[in-house]
Every structure is written in C-alpha cells, then in structure tokens.
Amino acid sequence: MALKDILTPFTAWTNVFKPVVTIKDPFNDRPGAERYRGFHFNDTSKCIGCGSCEAICENEAIDLVPVEGIETKDGDSGLRPRVDYGRCCWCALCVDVCTTASLRLTNEYTWVTENPEDLRYTPGVDVKPWDNNELGWKKPEPNYHFFGQKRVSMPELHPEQRDKSFIEIVKGYSKEQAILEADRCVECGICIATCPAHMGIPDYIRAIREDNIEEGFKILYDTNPLPEICGRICTHKCETVCSVGNLGEALSIRWLKRYIADQVESEDYKRILQSDGIANNGKKVAVVGSGPAGLSAAHYLALMGYSVTIYEQFSQSGGMMRYGIPEYRLPYDQIDKDVNYILSLGVKIIYNTNVGKDISLSELKSKYDAVFAGTGLHLGRSTRIPGTDHKHVYQSIDLLNKITEGKEIHVAENIVVIGGGNVAMDITRSLARLQNIKYGKVSIIATSLEDENSMPADREEVVEAREEMATINPGWGPKEILIEDGNIKGLRVVKCLSIFDEEGRFNPKFDESNTNFFKADMIVESIGQGMDIEYISEDIKKDLEINNRGRIVVDELFQSGAKWLFIGGDIIQGPDVIHGIANGHKAAVGIDKYLNTNI
Amino acid sequence: MEKIKNIFNWEPDRSLYPEKDENGNLIVDLSSQKFTKVWHGPNHPGTTGNMAIELTLSGDEVVEAKTHVGYLHRGFEKLMERRLYIQCFPTCVRMCVAEPDYNEYLLARSVEELDNLEIPETAKWLRTLVLEMARLQTLLRTVPGQAGTLSLGMGVQWGVYLRDLVLDLFEELTGGRVYHMYIIPGGVRGLLPDGFKKRMEDVLLKIEDFIVRIDNLIFKNILFKKRTIGIGHIPAEWIDKYGVVGPNARAAGFKRDVRKDYPYLVYDQLDFDIATLTDSDVYARSLIRRQDLITTIDLIRQIMAKMPNDGDIKSPTPNVLHWKIPKGEVYVRSESSRGEYGFYTVSDGSEYPRRINLRGPSYTHAVVLLEKLLINANIADVHSIMVSLQTCPPEIER
Amino acid sequence: MNDIIQDITTRFSVTDIINKRENLTFVTCRKENTISLITHLRDREKFTHLVLLTAVDWIEDNLFQLTYILNNPTKKIDIAIRTMIPRDNPVMESAHRLWEQVATYQRELKEMFGIEFPDSPRLNEPFILEGWNEIPPYRRDFDTKKYSTETYFPRIGRGTNDPEEYMKSKLYPNDPTK
Structure with a gap:
C-alpha cells in the first residue's frame, strides 16, 4: 500500500474533458445494422403460403391466414403468415427456412403503438413504414440451406446401354437414396391440390423417411390403385408446384412413389391393404376399357363389394399404358403387377371384346346395374x-x-x-x-x-x-x-x-x-389423338349432352346424361394416367351412390 | 500516536459471538434476538440477476447463508424436450443472458457430435470469434463490476459503453445484440461483413486504453485493495471438493481452462497462455479476469489475422424440420468467462432431444461454494464476494 | 483410459461401454455398485472433479437414468457413469459425502424428478419451485404444453390454417373420394 495507490485513481478525472459517447437521437442516428433482425416483411407476390415459417417457429408466433386479394390456386395456398409479436423472439429461423425467400426481417426495431392488437399483423399485407427497408436479415449466402436443394439423382442406364433395346431406363431409388430424397420434403401439402387424384403425398413421403413402406403403400392405394405405373410415367404435375422447387429442385415425388411400390412384393399386397374377404353386395358393374380410368373404377368398386367385369378390345389389359407407352419407360411386368392385384379382388377382364362391335352398350346396360366407360383416345x-x-x-x-x-x-x-x-x-x-x-x-x-x-x-x-x-x-x-x-x-x-x-x-x-x-x-x-365414341349408339347418345367442343358432359361424379352410364378418363379429362385414375375413383363413388340412392 | 494508530486498527473481539456449543458448532437461535435475518435479493442492485441469499447475521458478521434461486426458472431444459433440435437453439440461448453464445455453440456441437457432422473450416473460425467476443463483452462488464459492488461505479459505466461497442459488432455480424442466435447445428449464419476487421480493431484499441484506465482506477486503488485483498478466500482444497472451475480455480493456482485442456474449434491453432494466481481472494480473481480480458483481445486479433475470409458457412444437414439425431448421449464443454460450461445431451433417436442438461459453473459457485464462503464474512463484503464468483442465476435453475 | 475401463469392468462389472470420444467414455453400472465405483474413481483414479449429476426419464422402460460425469483434471479424461433405477420407487444412495455440491444436484433431482436420496442434506427444501402441487415437472409424463394451456389463457384472435386443408376447402371442397 503506497501513496501511489491513493493518488492514481484520481486520474479518472481526466475523463471529464473527453467528448461524450452517447447517441443524441437514437431514433434517427442509429439505424439497425445491415443484418439486423427487426420487424418482418413478406413479399406476398413471391410467398406461396407453404407454412414452413409456421412449422419452424419455436414460439408459435406465426399463423397462416387468408388474405383478401390473394387467390388460392395451384402452387399457392392463398394463405400468408401473420406474426404475433407478443411471442416472436426474432430468431429469423422463419426467414432461413422460407421456401421462396419471400420473407425477411427488416432492420427497423422501433415501433410505438397504443393498441397492442397492432403488434399482430400480416407482413407485406398490412402496410408498415419499414416495408421498403432494403436492409435487414435475409437468408444467408452461400450454401446455407435448411433442407437439400438438389435432387438425389436417379440412376439410369447410359445411352449406349439402352439405345438398342427396350429395357427400362430408370433403375429406381435405393433405400438410402429414397430416404435422402424424402428428407427434403417440408410437408407443406401444397402439391396435394394439384395432383388430380389428391394423393396424400407428404404422408407417403414421411412413410419413406420413417422406412415404413407398408404404411406408405396403404396411403398410395387410398387414392391410386396403379402406383407402379404412376410411379414411372405419371405426368407429375405435383412436382411443378413443389415448394422446395422454388429455390432448389422440386422433390422427385414420382420416383418416391415408385420406390414404395417397388419395395412391396405382389404376394404381400392383400395382407398390407387388408383387402381379403370383401363381402359381395350382389350388384354388377361393367367397365369398358382396361385403361387407368377403367382399372381405377374397377378397383374401388371391387373394394365396395361390386362384381366388376371389364371389357377390353385388346388381348391384354392396360389400354394406352401398355399399347401407347414404350416398354423402356413402363415395363409390361409392372403393369401386370398393378393389374393382377386388381384382378385378385375379383375383377374379371374379358379380352378381345370390342364394345360396340362384339357386344353392344345396350346389352351391357341390360346385363349390369351400371356401366363405366373409360375408352380413351385411340384415333390418331x-x-x-x-x-x-x-x-x-x-x-x-x-x-x-x-x-x-x-x-x-x-x-x-x-x-x-x-x-x-x-x-x-x-x-x-x-x-x-x-x-x-x-x-x-x-x-x-x-x-x-x-x-x-x-x-x-x-x-x-x-x-x-x-x-x-x-x-x-x-x-x-x-x-x-x-x-x-x-x-x-x-x-x-x-x-x-x-x-x-x-x-x-x-x-x-x-x-x-x-x-x-x-x-x-x-x-x-x-x-x-381423338376419341372414338362410335360404340355409343344413337338411342343412348340422345340422352348425352355434348358440349360445343365435342366433349361429353358429365357431372362431378362422372355420371353422364344417361344415368346408368358413367364416363371418365382421357375422353373427359387429360389426357394422362393420373386424371384417369382420379376419374375412375370418383366414378366408382358415383356409381355406388347411384345404385344405393338412385340419383 | 500509538493510540491513534490503534483506533484505526481496532478489531472487535469476535470470540464471544456468535456462541458456540462444546463441539464448536454455532448456536443460531433466532428467538434469542441476538441474530438478524437479512434477505440479500432477489431484487437487489448488488445481486447478479435474480437470486436471493438468506443471511443470518450476528452483528455485521454472517453466520449462516442460504442461496435461494427459482426467480428465473422457465424450465428451458424441459421446454427443449418438445422442440425440434433447430427450435432448441433460440430457446437455449436464454439459459445465460450474459453469454448466450456458449449455449448455441454447445447445442450445435452436441448435435454435430451425436450425428457425426463436420463443419466447414470458416465456420469454426467464426464460431471461435463469436465465443471470444462473448467473453470480451462479459468481462468488460464484470471486471469493473467488481469495483461497482464497492460503489465505485465509474468503471462500470466505461465498461458498459465499451460493451455496447462490442454489441454493435455483434449486431453487424449476427443481426442481434444480446441474443445472437448465430451458431446453428452445421455451421454459422453469416460471413464477416465488409470492413468488420477494421472496426473490430478500432474497438479493441479503445478497450486496451480502457484497461489502462481500469488499472489506475481500480487495481491501483487503495480502497479497492483494502476491500478485496484477503476477502473471500477459497482454499485450494475446496476447488475439487466444491466443483470450482474457471477463473475462480485459476486464482487458486489451478491451471485449468477448457480451451487449453480440451481444445475445441480452432483453439489449438491459437497461441495463448493461461494466467494463474495463488492468493485466491476477491482481488486475485479480479486480476485473473483482467488478464483474461487481455488474453481475449489477443485471441481476437489472432483470429482476425488467421481466419479465412470466405468459404462455406454451413455443412449440408438433413432437413431441419425433421432432423432425427441418432440415439446416444454426449457431454460437450467449453470455457465460458465463468469457467467450464457444458451440455449433456441425450437423444432417443427421434426429432426431439430426450434430455438436455446444462452444467453451468454457477451451479456450484453460487450455491454450495458461496454459502461456505460467506460464513464469517462481513455483510458489507457479501456482494463483493458473490460478484467475484461471477454468479449467473439463470444457469442454476435454467 | 482403456486400462481404467478394463479395471473397473472387472471390479465393478460395468456394462455398455461406449467410447464417445477418446476422452469421454460412457459406462453403465448397477445401482448397488455405483457409489463405490465413483468413490474408487475419485480416490484411486483421481477423477477428482464432478462435472455433473443429472437424470433422464425413460418412461417407456419405467426407469430413471442417473448420469454422473466425472473428470480427471490431470489426465484430462471423462467417465460418465449411468445407473438405472426403477421409476416407481426412485431411491438412490446419496453421494454428498464425496462432493458437497452433490447435495444441490440431489435437491434438484428430488424436486424435478422426485428421486429420493436418503440422508442428503436439505433434500426436501424447495430449490427452484415454490408451491408446486403437480407431479415433478421434469418427468416425461408432465406435459408442459397442457399445463400452460390450462393455467394461462390464449390470445384472442389467434388461429391458423393448414395449407393442405385450406386448399381443399377452396379448390375441391366436394371431392367425393376424400
């Protein structure tokens, strides 16, 4: 303890002569830094309302709400995130996970309002003074992603391996590849509306991730009785709206579906789908054409207990799937795999029988309780x-x-x-x-x-x-x-x-x-191709309504003007397999309703 | 003359009070009216955070101290059990307000270690930088804060100003001032902004100037010395017995520092030394922290010079919305400004952690050690001793 | 490290040895041997620093796992000792005689998990909670979300929509197959 120790502290007085360091007007002199995480802004024209922000918000601060003027359409749920600042902790995970990079945080951090309800608003919709602030937190760069951006590439035969034969080109995912691809899904469910059959896409993708093939398989058959076929040649409209595809590559939804179907052996189908011992209800339905629409209708009708007979003009089933699509894209044994299961439900196919030539539609009407026609487009x-x-x-x-x-x-x-x-x-x-x-x-x-x-x-x-x-x-x-x-x-x-x-x-x-x-x-x-409806004789045709584009008009259950006749598939919608499947499914429900309530 | 000197050196005869029984144990009988009960906290400007010490006094001497926590309990460990791993990271930062970055780092490290994930080199350097910046801003408050407990508030104000400058740098780098939420499983959330190194150097120079001023104001101050030297002495044999870590152990001569002993991130590529002292009193602990401040400044300079300026900041991870961590458990630790800070993480193989347990230094420092240290202390020294342990209540009760 | 593990394997019949890192090993020890194993490690193998003591609730197996992490500051290695105790009668021998701070850990475990440590000082004094009448809150069967919904009130006007359901209601509300 020296005298020095008494005196040195007084040197602190020299600070009296130093300039002050406080900011005089923090509201104006102190904007947030370039990356500051302040209030939200959402570019509502880019946002698709996928809800990933809501899913990742650990404080449940985000709600998805409908917004006036934003329409629900393919690839856009029409919902937009609304933030409750009573809960938000400004972690900006919602920005980092955003599938469209539409959401960001501005660098504005001061806001005074008298009404606490103001502090819950829909960014980008409710106009705020900071909407045009360019500064603030954005999704970091580079290579910073919360889910895989690139597709797991599909193993394929090289051109020189395939150009002399009709062997299937696409080899299909292995388990590891499928799980890796399935992992990229953010489970927003936007794809479901776009799929004509409204398949439970996020659910079966989750089943792949959890390596629960049987569960996934059941989900497929809820809406689609031809998964092996669709898993190969579906037009995959779902992939065009995949939210992951906005910044990266859309999920390979089609290949994932194929992966599930490929994993299940034919002999396990009935056990997994629990389709044994369906009680027959004594009613009979004829189906014209064993294309996707006809098979789909037959499948769902059979599950409801109907006796279904399909009339097929060719010697084999499948319609355009077999006779239009080359084998290198869709091998015939895969068609057989799907069709055989449907046959195992008690569905009969009468081959080489052209309705209109070998048997008339009126005859079908008299022999069956209802008829579904999915005759497709076969006229070049x-x-x-x-x-x-x-x-x-x-x-x-x-x-x-x-x-x-x-x-x-x-x-x-x-x-x-x-x-x-x-x-x-x-x-x-x-x-x-x-x-x-x-x-x-x-x-x-x-x-x-x-x-x-x-x-x-x-x-x-x-x-x-x-x-x-x-x-x-x-x-x-x-x-x-x-x-x-x-x-x-x-x-x-x-x-x-x-x-x-x-x-x-x-x-x-x-x-x-x-x-x-x-x-x-x-x-x-x-x-x-065009349709050939010569088989519909004039006395039946007079009941049908045909619109100005030459198409037969059916209601939403695919019932035509002739109440007993349901029509679906390429001649109504499409042309593609998945519309046919959806049509057939709805028609099956329609036929069931018709035969039970006589609508 | 001798008489006058004796007045200054007068010490009360403490041998009679408090009374002891034949085994030497204190007889604390509150109804005898010889004792006073004083609650130090939970809302007391001298406590760090919301924590109470229930003091039983005989005169001005503490005869019994009990720590009471629970004023900040929000059950973070439990809350994390129903959050996705990525959602844990904005939650876990709240387990220590002063240095949230260690929580982020340890959570990320646990996840990476359980899932065998390597992070990019640039991210490692950035993580180290952020952790050292966190230490820097805490020490800027804590070192002068020790004098603040003795009513010398001037240094605290300087420290708070400089800490604000560090927070400005944090704001530039991470987008946040207090809760940075910068280190996430797989990497970090941003590269250095343009001109950051220059601004960092400016701040470091100001801090070095501040250390000189702090030395003059505090460490060469007779009152500070009088009030801290020999106060709150932690005997060396208590270190392991009470689980003492960090600067408190280093002030007692134990050269223990996680950065050196269990090098993580890029600490093995940095050149630094660990200071130790043997006095193990409040003054020694303050000096150790002052030395830590200098070490940290040096480390930040080294990081700035050696780190890569670009590159990937995050490794590809599984989709964070359903990232399942393999079944297993792990303990990871880092050196916070208070000492060993660790996360014990148990995964049951699902998307949610089974259990995350934080090992905070204050868990032992502020409870069992503090209760022991305060016995026989003067009531005026209570919060000086408490602050010298750098207690942080949220990490006790999480 | 390997020598130590080998030694304690034979002496204390520890099982499930997992080398997480070169300096961190997890071992499982039977309840009766645990305290003597810890004492042995502390006194003979110089694992003088107790890092932490905590519990994990394995409700599906009806077990509590107690984890003692010990550190040897000289060799710079850690051993984590896991002990399973029955969940319906959670009693464990107290370790507060080895390190005094264990009493604090045990107080917390008593409060948060309801695990008994007979003889542990101040075991039944409330540590963090005050006036808690529910089951110990860190047990898995205590549902924080349910508790908070029942105890507090929701903010009026909150409500969200699931994109999938919402799009269905807008675009194909009458789909007969759904």
Whole structure:
C-alpha cells in the first residue's frame, strides 16, 4: 500500500474533458445494422403460403391466414403468415427456412403503438413504414440451406446401354437414396391440390423417411390403385408446384412413389391393404376399357363389394399404358403387377371384346346395374398435308400398338416424326431403337410447331431422345410430304412463328420465306389423338349432352346424361394416367351412390 | 500516536459471538434476538440477476447463508424436450443472458457430435470469434463490476459503453445484440461483413486504453485493495471438493481452462497462455479476469489475422424440420468467462432431444461454494464476494 | 483410459461401454455398485472433479437414468457413469459425502424428478419451485404444453390454417373420394 495507490485513481478525472459517447437521437442516428433482425416483411407476390415459417417457429408466433386479394390456386395456398409479436423472439429461423425467400426481417426495431392488437399483423399485407427497408436479415449466402436443394439423382442406364433395346431406363431409388430424397420434403401439402387424384403425398413421403413402406403403400392405394405405373410415367404435375422447387429442385415425388411400390412384393399386397374377404353386395358393374380410368373404377368398386367385369378390345389389359407407352419407360411386368392385384379382388377382364362391335352398350346396360366407360383416345389425328395418304405415312399410335403386340413394323432408314408431345417422343425413341437394331445407326428427326421451350413433351424425354441420337428440331410447321416415283423423299417445313392468336385459339403463323427440308423415306404423324365414341349408339347418345367442343358432359361424379352410364378418363379429362385414375375413383363413388340412392 | 494508530486498527473481539456449543458448532437461535435475518435479493442492485441469499447475521458478521434461486426458472431444459433440435437453439440461448453464445455453440456441437457432422473450416473460425467476443463483452462488464459492488461505479459505466461497442459488432455480424442466435447445428449464419476487421480493431484499441484506465482506477486503488485483498478466500482444497472451475480455480493456482485442456474449434491453432494466481481472494480473481480480458483481445486479433475470409458457412444437414439425431448421449464443454460450461445431451433417436442438461459453473459457485464462503464474512463484503464468483442465476435453475 | 475401463469392468462389472470420444467414455453400472465405483474413481483414479449429476426419464422402460460425469483434471479424461433405477420407487444412495455440491444436484433431482436420496442434506427444501402441487415437472409424463394451456389463457384472435386443408376447402371442397 503506497501513496501511489491513493493518488492514481484520481486520474479518472481526466475523463471529464473527453467528448461524450452517447447517441443524441437514437431514433434517427442509429439505424439497425445491415443484418439486423427487426420487424418482418413478406413479399406476398413471391410467398406461396407453404407454412414452413409456421412449422419452424419455436414460439408459435406465426399463423397462416387468408388474405383478401390473394387467390388460392395451384402452387399457392392463398394463405400468408401473420406474426404475433407478443411471442416472436426474432430468431429469423422463419426467414432461413422460407421456401421462396419471400420473407425477411427488416432492420427497423422501433415501433410505438397504443393498441397492442397492432403488434399482430400480416407482413407485406398490412402496410408498415419499414416495408421498403432494403436492409435487414435475409437468408444467408452461400450454401446455407435448411433442407437439400438438389435432387438425389436417379440412376439410369447410359445411352449406349439402352439405345438398342427396350429395357427400362430408370433403375429406381435405393433405400438410402429414397430416404435422402424424402428428407427434403417440408410437408407443406401444397402439391396435394394439384395432383388430380389428391394423393396424400407428404404422408407417403414421411412413410419413406420413417422406412415404413407398408404404411406408405396403404396411403398410395387410398387414392391410386396403379402406383407402379404412376410411379414411372405419371405426368407429375405435383412436382411443378413443389415448394422446395422454388429455390432448389422440386422433390422427385414420382420416383418416391415408385420406390414404395417397388419395395412391396405382389404376394404381400392383400395382407398390407387388408383387402381379403370383401363381402359381395350382389350388384354388377361393367367397365369398358382396361385403361387407368377403367382399372381405377374397377378397383374401388371391387373394394365396395361390386362384381366388376371389364371389357377390353385388346388381348391384354392396360389400354394406352401398355399399347401407347414404350416398354423402356413402363415395363409390361409392372403393369401386370398393378393389374393382377386388381384382378385378385375379383375383377374379371374379358379380352378381345370390342364394345360396340362384339357386344353392344345396350346389352351391357341390360346385363349390369351400371356401366363405366373409360375408352380413351385411340384415333390418331392427321396433319392432312399433301402426301399424308402415302402408305409409308403412319400414325404414331398405330405403330406403338404394333410394337407392343410384337408385330413387325416398317422401319425405314430415314424417318421424320411430326409432333412435339410425349407420344411423339415415345415413337421417336422407339423407332430410333428399331433403326439402331436394324441398321446399326439412327436417322430420325422429330419436328413440332412449338419451339424448344414450349414443346409439350417432358424435358427429360427430349434430353434422353437426343442422347439416343435422335434429332429433335422443333419450331417448324409441316407443309408437304415430297413424293417422287411413289417413294417418300422427305418433309418440307416452314418456320413457325407463333401457334396461338391473341385470343388463345390455335392459329399458327408461319414465316413462309424460312423453309427447311427433312429428308425421309417414312413419316410418322403424332399430333394427338381423338376419341372414338362410335360404340355409343344413337338411342343412348340422345340422352348425352355434348358440349360445343365435342366433349361429353358429365357431372362431378362422372355420371353422364344417361344415368346408368358413367364416363371418365382421357375422353373427359387429360389426357394422362393420373386424371384417369382420379376419374375412375370418383366414378366408382358415383356409381355406388347411384345404385344405393338412385340419383 | 500509538493510540491513534490503534483506533484505526481496532478489531472487535469476535470470540464471544456468535456462541458456540462444546463441539464448536454455532448456536443460531433466532428467538434469542441476538441474530438478524437479512434477505440479500432477489431484487437487489448488488445481486447478479435474480437470486436471493438468506443471511443470518450476528452483528455485521454472517453466520449462516442460504442461496435461494427459482426467480428465473422457465424450465428451458424441459421446454427443449418438445422442440425440434433447430427450435432448441433460440430457446437455449436464454439459459445465460450474459453469454448466450456458449449455449448455441454447445447445442450445435452436441448435435454435430451425436450425428457425426463436420463443419466447414470458416465456420469454426467464426464460431471461435463469436465465443471470444462473448467473453470480451462479459468481462468488460464484470471486471469493473467488481469495483461497482464497492460503489465505485465509474468503471462500470466505461465498461458498459465499451460493451455496447462490442454489441454493435455483434449486431453487424449476427443481426442481434444480446441474443445472437448465430451458431446453428452445421455451421454459422453469416460471413464477416465488409470492413468488420477494421472496426473490430478500432474497438479493441479503445478497450486496451480502457484497461489502462481500469488499472489506475481500480487495481491501483487503495480502497479497492483494502476491500478485496484477503476477502473471500477459497482454499485450494475446496476447488475439487466444491466443483470450482474457471477463473475462480485459476486464482487458486489451478491451471485449468477448457480451451487449453480440451481444445475445441480452432483453439489449438491459437497461441495463448493461461494466467494463474495463488492468493485466491476477491482481488486475485479480479486480476485473473483482467488478464483474461487481455488474453481475449489477443485471441481476437489472432483470429482476425488467421481466419479465412470466405468459404462455406454451413455443412449440408438433413432437413431441419425433421432432423432425427441418432440415439446416444454426449457431454460437450467449453470455457465460458465463468469457467467450464457444458451440455449433456441425450437423444432417443427421434426429432426431439430426450434430455438436455446444462452444467453451468454457477451451479456450484453460487450455491454450495458461496454459502461456505460467506460464513464469517462481513455483510458489507457479501456482494463483493458473490460478484467475484461471477454468479449467473439463470444457469442454476435454467 | 482403456486400462481404467478394463479395471473397473472387472471390479465393478460395468456394462455398455461406449467410447464417445477418446476422452469421454460412457459406462453403465448397477445401482448397488455405483457409489463405490465413483468413490474408487475419485480416490484411486483421481477423477477428482464432478462435472455433473443429472437424470433422464425413460418412461417407456419405467426407469430413471442417473448420469454422473466425472473428470480427471490431470489426465484430462471423462467417465460418465449411468445407473438405472426403477421409476416407481426412485431411491438412490446419496453421494454428498464425496462432493458437497452433490447435495444441490440431489435437491434438484428430488424436486424435478422426485428421486429420493436418503440422508442428503436439505433434500426436501424447495430449490427452484415454490408451491408446486403437480407431479415433478421434469418427468416425461408432465406435459408442459397442457399445463400452460390450462393455467394461462390464449390470445384472442389467434388461429391458423393448414395449407393442405385450406386448399381443399377452396379448390375441391366436394371431392367425393376424400
């Protein structure tokens, strides 16, 4: 203890002469830092109301509420998050998890209000002074994600392994891959509304994650009796609205469905689905066509106890699924797997019987209590350009039918396919394989009115067709098939500028000066199919209502004007498998209602 | 002259009171009216946080002390049991207000260790930086705070100002001032903002200037020395017996520091030394903390110089909305400004933790150790002794 | 570390040895041996620092797990000793004679889990809770959410919508298959 110890503390007095350090006007002089976590702002035009913010909020501060002026539509629930600042702790996890990066926190942190209810508001909807503050907490960069952004890539055969055969290309996920992919799901459920069958997608994805295949399988069959088929060739509209797809890649919902179906052996179906011993209710229903709609209706009717008989014009079941889609996309044994289970429920199929020719619809009416018709679109449309009557101008659907039946078809050395849809890709890739087998090389050109970006075919179909050495040259309108000495020389085309006019009607415009010529000895037309309802005789037809676009009008239970006749599938909606399945399911409910309450 | 000197050195004869029985145990009979009961806290400016010490006094001498906690109990450990792991992280920070970052780090580390997750190098450096900044801002309050307990408030004000500057830096880096919520399982939530290093250096220089002023004001102050030297002495044999850790153990000569003994993050790549003293009184503990402050400044400078400026900040993790942690249990620890701070985490394989238990230094310091230390202390020294242990009630009751 | 584990395995028949890290090992010990194992580790193997003592409720197995984490400050290693005690009669020998702070831990465990430690000082004094009449709150069967809904009141005007249900009500309310 020295004198020094008494004196040194007094040096603190020197601070009297130092400038003050307090901020004079903190409301204006002290904005929050660039990353400050202040009040919320939500870009409501980007937000899709998936509710991930609500799910991650540990304080339950976020509610999803309907907002006036925001419509519920595919890919947008129409709900928006509302924050209760009585509970919010400003952790900004809601921002980090946001699937659209629409939610952020601004750097505003002062707000005085007399009404405590003000402190609960819908950011971005209720206008606040800080809405335009650019500063504040945003989802951090780079590589900062709360769930996987990239799809687990699907193992596939290499082009050189597949271009000479019809072996299935897609190998399917392994357990590890499926669980990894299923993990990315945020379980918002937005996809369910978009799926025509409203499948319980988040639920079966959760079952995969929990490795509970049987549970997942049951969920599939609640709404879809053809999971092996749909798991391969569904048009997966659900994936286009997947909330994860907003910033990353959408979940492979289709492949996950296939994964579940692939894991279950045929002999376990009945045990898992508990479909043994269904009591027969003594009523009989006829189904015309064993396509997806017919099979789906038959399945759900059989579960309700009806005796169902399907009339099928071909020698095998499946309709377009077997006779339209090539085997490399949908192997026939997988169709059989789904169909056999439906047959095991007591459904009978009478093959090689064309309703309208071999048996009339009226006869079905008299023999059965109700009839469901899912006859599909089997009539190929023609471009009707000069030369289409040549014998080497084919309809894609006819060729695909023959390939399925194992019949010999004409395969020329140079082929042109007209059409840009999935069927056009199917025939292009099938013919490319056959060319490869026959000539050891591929020379096939597919052309369509639509340009590269608006081709209706799935993107992966186009990519894979190119991998298999087919040429896809879109954006051309076919003008004329050049024929010399009775042999096809090729297809003359002109540049297509636009397809639809201002009113949205089909009215293509061409640049006649920009022409091209595709050399070919064989032309395949694949511009869509029409329905053939010749089998509906005039006395029945008079009860039906047909709208101005030539379609039969049915109610929401798919009951037609003739009360006993239910119609669904591609001739009503679609064309695709999943609409057919949904139609068949609803029609089954409708038939049940009709036969029990006579509506 | 001798007489005058004796007046200054007068000490009361404490041998008679309080009375002792034949075994030497105190006879504390409140009805005898020889004792006073004083509640120190829970709402007392001298306590750290909301904690009460029930004192029984004989004259001005403490004969019995009991710690009462429970004023801050919100059951965080229990609340976390029904939260997803990611949701635990805004909850766990509240278990220590002064240094929330250790909670974040330990939760993240537990999850990573249970799930065998490696984090990017940049994230490791950023985590270390944030942990050291947390220590820095606590010590800026605690070191002068020791003098504050003896009514010398000037240093506290300087400290609070400088702490605010550190909080400004926190705000820039993490978006929050007190609860930073920056370290999450898998990594951290942001890179250094532009110009951060420069601003950090400015603040560090101010703090170094502050240390000189603090030395003059506090450590070279005769009153402070008089009131702290020899007060609150923790004997060396108590260290293990009462579970004493951190600066309190280092002031008693135990060279224990989790950063050195069980290096985590990037501490093995940093060059620093652990100071020890042997006096083990309030003054020694204050000096140790002052030394810690200097070490921390040095560590932050090293981190700033060595750390990578960019790179990934977070490893890919499973979807946090249903992240299941493999079944198992783990204990992870870190060195907070108060000593060993650890999380014991048990996972039952589900998305929710089975149990998360916090081992906070104050659990032993503020209860059993403080109760022992206060015996025979003068009532005027009670909160000086308590603050010298750097007690933090929320980590006792969570 | 391995020597110590091997030694205590034979002496105290510990089981379920999990080497979590090179310096952290979990072992399970029978209830009767636990205190003597801890004493042995403290006195013979110099695990002089008690890191923590806590409990885990395994309600599905009708067990409480007590975890004692011991630290050897010289060798810088930790051993965590797990002991299972029956949940319907949760009594454990007190360890407060080994470290005085154990009494605090045991007071908390008594209060929060209802585990008895006979002879432990001030065991029945309230530690954190005041006037608590429910079951010990850290037991798994105490539902915090239910308790708070019953004890407090919700904020008027709160209410949320599930996107899936809401979209159904808006877009396909009459779907007959649902």
